[in-house]
Amino acid sequence: MPTFLLIAAATLLFLHRWPIALALNQEGLHLLQAKRGLVDPGDSLADWDPRDTTPCNWTGVHCSPTGGVIAVRLTNLNLTGPFPADLCRLPTLSFISLSFNYINSSLSSSSLLPCSSLTHLDLSQNLLSGELPSVLPSLPLLRHLDLAANNFSGPIPSSFTVFPFLEVLSLTANFLNGTIPPSLGNISSLRQLNLSYNPFASGPIPSSLSNLTNLEILWLAGCSLTGEIPPSFSRLSKLTDLDLSSNFLTGSIPETLSGLSSVVQIELYNNHLTGRLPSGLSNLTFLRRMDASMNGLSGPIPDDIFSIPNLESLHLYQNQLTGSVPSTAAGASNLFDLRLFVNQLSGQLPASLGSHSPLMYLDLSSNQLSGVIPRGICNGLVLQEFLLIDNNFSGSLPPGLAQCQSLYRVRLSNNQLSGHVPAGMWGLPHVWILELSNNSFTGEITGDIARAANLSKLLIDMNQFSGKIPPEIGLLTELYELSASNNQFTGLLPESLGRLTVLGQLDLHSNLISGELLAGIQSWKKLTFLDIADNNLTGGIPPEIGSLPVLNYLDLSKNNLNGNIPMQLQNLKLNQLNLSDNQLSGSIPPIFNNEAYKTSFLGNSGLCLDPTGLCQNSIKRSQRHIKFLWLLTAVVLLACIAWFYCKYRKVKAAKKMQDESKWTLTAFHKLGFAGFEILESLEEDNVIGRGSSGKVYRVVLGNGESVAVKKLWRFSKKGYQNRDQVVDDAFEAEVATLGKIRHKNIVKLWCCCSHKDCKLLVYEYMKNGSLGDVLHGSEACLLDWPMRYKIALNAAEGLCYLHHDCIPPIVHRDIKSNNILLDAEFGAKVADFGVAKAVEEVEMGQRSMSVIAGSCGYIAPEYAYTLRVNEKSDIYSFGIVILELVTGKLPVDPEFGEKDLVKWVCSTIQHKGEDHVIDSKLDLFYKEEIMKVLHTGLLCTSSLPINRPSMRKVVKMLLESSGESKGKSSPRHEEGNLSPYYK
Structure with missing residues (x-):
């Protein structure tokens, strides 16, 4: 009986599967086999159904009229795994594109050889590693090969010079070394050659490339090229796009370039070119864009350059050009x-x-x-x-x-x-x-x-403007900086100024403004700088100034202000305070009674340091009376304190039993503390930081350990519902992100507490605060190069985990030095996920972000015109952090002028040398390693997202950057080796 049942079951199973096996043709079976080797987190290939008779209607599959599969296009589907070799078993397949995925491992020769019908192979923007397969030229029909933005290393194989029909070769943004083989000039069929942004060894441009007379695009940017531009390039009569930027080319621009009769774009910027611009450029009748900026060119601008009939863009900035702008x-x-x-x-x-x-x-x-x-x-x-x-x-x-x-x-x-x-x-x-x-x-x-x-910025200082500041200025809802000092403005400050909610800097010093200072300025939550010195202001100092949360510069000197200094000013964290030359009286708040503020109150004869508020003359006249008042005040105060303390204990005990039931605590790890320990310690004395989203407290638990508690801002007034929604969204984003993350370089979220009027996030406490505070503060000397390298590597590993090991991947969207926290050993952890998004959520429908993501100086350039963020945006921001670690500079600094930190670094290296960008606090013993890390940062901050490496690649580059220090007595050694990358 059991044998019969087994036979029956096998027969039923066979009959059940038989229709499926009959339905799908052999090519569909090969495709299903290829799919099995890939991880498809977004289920993008869900319609690859084995019950179909043919795969021709499947996602990414294209067939010929006779039904054979001729193309597989699986671009940007987040597919992970090795190259699916089963694709090459499709006999008529001529086109493969797997770009913008996570295809990894090496590309073996055996997996590619069966692709004998292949004409187009695009594996760009993946994670392929190892050496370039030397077997690729054996594919007899191959015309298009794009392996850009992977992790390929080693030299370009010598076999690449024998492609029989290759027209497009793109190897940009890998780790290829050696020199550019002159024998590439033998691939006479080439129309496009792109080798940009590889760490090739320094060397000249092979003049043999002039033999590629069919070439239309030649991109050799960032290839460590030296020497002169070959005059023989004039033979490239079909060339439309020439990019030799960001190299170390010297000499003059050859006159023969005027023979590039088809050229549309010439990019020569960021080199060491000298001499005059060549004449005869007007012969380039198709030229539209020319960029020879950031060189050492001299002499006048040739008149005929503007006679190029199609000229649209001309960049010659940062040179030594003389003469006038031609008529x-x-x-x-x-x-x-x-x-x-x-x-x-x-x-x-x-x-x-x-x-x-x-x-x-x-x-x-x-x-x-x-x-x-x-x-x-x-x-x-x-x-x-x-x-x-x-x-x-x-x-x-x-x-x-x-x-x-x-x-x-x-x-x-x-x-x-x-x-x-x-x-x-x-x-x-x-x-x-x-x-x-x-x-x-x-x-x-x-x-x-x-x-x-x-x-956003109205800068009109040092002119002769007069009249009143118009009340209409209060309608400028985006105004961040108003600088109108050293003019002749008169009249009162318009009350409408108090409605500018994003105002960050207000400078009106040295005018003729009269009347009283504005009251009702609580909306100035972002104001950091307030200077209305040297005017005719009267009245008292509004106590509301003391409630401005981020104000750090206050100058009201040289006016006619009177009355007391509000005690609320003690709430401010001021770097600069000047109330001199007014008519203020009474006591100076105790917090200002120190050396740092010794010149802040000069020229106010009525001020004194006595806490009773009486001036020195009065003190001398009534010293006994004051002592009696002090004694009486102390007795009354002690009695009140005792009464209130007893009352407080009773009320607190009753309220605690009532309020604790209203809090919802969600734990993400096993907790060694109770929720009430957190709630009882949220006092102003424990505040260690403030930001746009809320306050951060340090709470010392009963067991002696510390935690950091972020209390998110709430807006209870009518009309703030949208802001409350933003707070809720930030809370939910941070909880959803950090609650499921387990990584040594991501700050640990212990738990969250929520209440209808308050939301708290409880993190592990990071003793040394943020990288930004340490690096740009008085403790910067504590960060030597080994420590900075460790911080960069730790943060990169944390960000790499978010991008590559989370499913779906997570985009942080606000990477900056202030969001990288340091523990007691200066180990770094990524923090603050209030605007983080899952990649699939960001990329779904290519939607733009509804909330501005990022911080000034860290935002990727493409965000300005696309408002879209992805992993490449995070990588740009992290590149800025690397540049901060190397240079010690802030990402935005008046020292840079029109430049940002990236452009300042590139320009300084070009004109002054590498030593001038390295922080003077660092030991040049590590210079070789520092420069490798710097060039990793420059690669991360490439203006083109396609040229930025993945975070996995960044981690690899950082690990390998210390490999060449092995022979020195460095306190830290890592295995690996990487030639310097020059942007």
């Missing part, structure tokens, strides 16, 4: 982008510049240009950036600027401009920075400013 610039009918800043240009601009060109970006800053601004500079009505900082321009502003609605950056400071600002210019709707500082402008700020809805 032919006015006739460049397609020119929309002209950047000539930081040169030695002089003379006047062509009178009709902009009148016949669709100028969108004009930056002539830091030259010696003079004369008037051309009247038709915005005739095309598309001008967006208008920068003439640090020149000698004079005269008034062209009236046409008032109608230039497209402007969003206007920076004209440090010139000799005068006259009235055209009224409509105050109200340009898209301008976010209007900088007119250090000129001789007169007149008033008109009410038109109410229309400047996007204005």
